[in-house]
Amino acid sequence: MNVYRYEENPVVTPANVKPHRPDFEVIGAFNAGIAKYNDEIIMLLRVAERPISEDPNIIKSPVFNPTTNELEILEFNVNDPKYDFSDVRMICESGNQSFTYLTSLSYLRIARSKDGHQFTIDETPFVYPSNELETFGIEDPRITQIDDTYYIYFSAVSPVGVGESMVSTKDFVTVEHHGMIFAPENKDVLIFPEKINGKYYALHRPVPKSVGEPEIWIAESNNLLYWGNHKHLLGLREGMWDSARMGGGAVPFKTEKGWLELYHGATEDHRYCMGAVLLDLEDPTKIIARSNEPILQPEADYEVEGFFGNVVFSCGALVEGDVVKMFYGVADTSMACAELSLQEILDSLTYL
Secondary structure (H helix, E strand, C coil), X not given: CCCEECXXXXXXXXXXXXXCCCCEEEEEEEEEEEEEECCEEEEEEEEEEEECCCCCCEXXXXXEECCCCEEEEEEEECCCCCEEXXXXXXXXXXXXXXXXXXXXXXXXXXXXXXXXXCCXXXXXXXXXXXXXXXXXXXXXXXXXXXXXXXXXXXXXEECCEEEEEEEEECCCCCCEEEEEEECCCEEEEEXXXXXXXXXXXXXXXXXXXXXXXXXXXXXXXXXXXXXXXXXXXXCCCCCCCCCCEEECCCCCEECCCCEEEEEEEECCCCCEEEEEEEECCCCCCCEEEECCCCCECCCCHHHHCCCCXXXXXXXXXXXXXXXXXXXXXXXXXXXXXXXXXXXXXXXXXXEC
């Protein structure tokens, strides 16, 4: 597979983003939703910020209070035996792997570009936590354009779990909130950009707590808000690049051979790669072909090293003829872009 990584990669880093308040620092600008609006490429960044601690023994956790519409900053002492601080991303109760608090808060901010190489970043957040289901932040947005409306959906994180919420905009200025469309525990939602035989379709990734694995499902809807007729679509494969977990990446796009979905998969040692699956044009619950080998894997320094290394995470694709401009998150830190041949991707798939 021929992959052209942009020389400017990573095209957006935390250093490019000004914190939304002076007592915070930006630690991630990644996993962005991608769209074309007028003559611009819109990169809707997940910006992760954490409160600055002057005391090395104090770890702070930002929590949005929906009653006051303000952030509250909680403080924890690293010597407190009640808590486990071994994962820098979270604060857990000792002996419990589930997080109690996060050490950062994520929200969505717009970066703009004419060419996909150079981006300017808005000074203020575009979508910020606003209710009780978003108290720990909002993460990993994706954007589906249907007619003149851009539907933006993202992981909403709170003490009751991680679900998928949605807003919409026509101008990337004003936003209409639509609430949670997939209840916890669920994420990695992707809505197809048009109706198929009169129905909307979406990929999603439940996270079973008892039986089952974190795999890709598909659902249908008449109105984009209420989803049903859920079906298991894509499963893990032992010993392969998508053996431990998987989820959707870029919004599926139409090709002559089917709907092409660029998805992420991870191994047991948390190495995230990118592959593809081809779905039937008339019935996207049917798989036509799938990647046996990744089409992109962490190799460049900025993909291997970072806040959470060895990660390439597909976010959005812009297709121009045979060129697939694939924007992707790297090492849970920054955003990069690579160009691939659409025909080469299709030729690389194993047909079922």
